[in-house]
Amino acid sequence: MKNLRKVGLVGATLVSLAGGVAMSAGGQPPPLPIEPIGIIETLPKDYPESWFLVHDASFFQMSDGKVYVIDIEGNDLHEQVKGTFNVVLMGNLTQSARRHEIYATETFHSRGTRGKREDLVTIWDQETLSPVGEVLWPKPKRFTGMPQRFAMLLIDNDRWLAVANFSPATSVTLIDLDTRKIINEIPTPGCVFVYPTGERGFSSLCADGRFLSAELAEDGTLIELTRTDVFFDSDTTPIYERPAVIGDTAYFPTLAGLVYPVDISGKVAKVGEPWSLVSETESEGKWAPGGIALIDKDDLGRFYILMHPDSKDGSYQGGGPEVWVFDPVKQKRVQKISMQAWGLSLAVSRGKTPQLMVTNPTDMSLEIYDGLSGEFVKTITGFGQSTPLMMHGSR
Amino acid sequence: MKIFDRLFEQQARQLAQRSSRRGLLKGLGGLLVGGAAVPLLPVSRVHAAEKPMDKGDPSSCDYWRYCAMDGFLCDCCGGSANTCPPGTEMSPITWIGTCRNPADGRSYIISYNDCCGKSSCGACLCQRDEGDRPPYRPDKTNDINWCLGTESAAYHCSTAIVVGVAFEET
Structure with missing residues (x-):
């Protein structure tokens, strides 16, 4: 039987080849060229304005968290999905356009979900989406939790990377990105995360309603830690830990709908007078901010914030049906975007024609709106996402 | 914060009572007092038969204990509202909520x-967030992965364990 099969196979091949020659001779198009095997795509060194980093922490499979590089100008998945890279176990990320690198905190165990734990920052190359470096924590303690924009911070023209720790003791690990070495760990007792402050420093947000500002020396050593005055009560008048940073001002919304402008140009954070996002009429409808990545800014000096009516205890992370756009200098709303569906997280692209990306929590699709007109543009979905709840406009 | 302070005070007192020499004295004292009281007190049998009331479906996000919950309910994962599934490890530190038992x-x-110590359970995802605060208030935040102080940082599910009666604020 084996011999008969061989004879049949050879015969079929000969017929096929003969047919192919005959078709070419008869005016048929030439055959497809032989294709090389082993080609791997690469990306441009500088990401276009229309590209986003969509961070899917994958809450149902946290060891498979990943980031999708998405071009919202694409017409189909082939054009939209530019590539992915993994961020394992509730990591966070930030991007340095100057260095053409993306930094992500990750946690691994030697046996998957068990065994020795290692915390590290993985350095991803923007062109290849391959890891080009690692910075290992001497003792695992980096913050793991819901994705945050300010769990990591680039400092001093991207010379250093500051990373928030929570063990639950809180501190900040400082990495020199030239040498890819840890150069310091600054304790931040009672305070978490890393917000830009001054030329070479950071601030953390504290349980007792104030900032802790750290001033750093040229070599990364700590010059001084300064606690600001108390400006909110974390029980009765809590603020979000998620600001929009525009120039030298960080705008921190409160759960109730105020916003605190914080001057971050000096060595110590300076908290300004709060103003309201909500009019008296809207206040009657109990409109308030809500969402996970609920606020972001554009390059025109405006911030975008997810809002919801009928706010109540427990609704502050639930998202909302509208995005309000504010000119914070004028303290005035300049745009109100009523979304097609509920939104849970948002991000805004850079450039003069900002585009708004919003996560629809019902089907975890991404909806795109024009940041200037507020008009719905398209839905991006079906790219393998699970819980894409933190997005970053590319830098 | 008052509620939290009082809870810690109550737990500290209980811990002190359980400890070493004081615990021994307290135990002896309790035995003596109890021994004396048994034949004397008019114990109500009706009262003794009453049980604490705890109604609701622990597999449902509506269950009263889950007021500040954000995560997979262990009751759907091989555990219960107050126990972990087999082969997992319970985090010794965590966030707390104050929930009213109807x-x-x-x-x-x-x-x-x-x-x-195991990957996400994936069942009965529940988010209520009542009384929840951002991570600058760790004692009240569910946004942190509380698999801290455990062998593994892998999150599987969350319990909701009664650890005390809350004092009403006056």
């Missing part, structure tokens, strides 16, 4: 200890 009208301090 069956007896009391508010209780609930400790949401995570169960760790």
